[in-house]
Amino acid sequence: MYLLLFLALTFNALANICIKLGAERFSFDLRQFATEPLIFLKNGYFVLGLCFFAVALVVYSYVLSRMNLSIAYPIMTSVGFLLVVSFSVFFLQESLQWWQWCGIVCILLGVVLLSQGAFS
Secondary structure (H helix, E strand, C coil): HHHHHHHHHHHCCCCCCHHHHHHHCCCCCCHHHHHHHHHHHHHHHHHHHHHHHHHHHHHHHHHHCCCHHHHHHHHHHHHHHHHHHHHHHCCCCCCCCHHHHHHHHHHHHHHHHEEEEEEE
């Protein structure tokens, strides 16, 4: 079940990354959006992000049918967060301040503490 949870959070992280990449390549003009509301569908990254979100939703729903929400959700959000931040730093050249790195360490500690006994 944890493998499926990891799969769901990976697709969720990929969806967020694709939406970010799509947003960078898209000119947001609300007037154009008002006249052509499906304009986002012309953006390949955006469409791929939507597909990844859909897969993540299906897999995560299956995981929740067999796992406690109190375990699945914190792992889903925190590990997904770590994947997105890692991608942002290493591939998008975004920088983090020292206090943000401290926060990441706290998140990692929280995941370890939360999952104690969950894998037995």
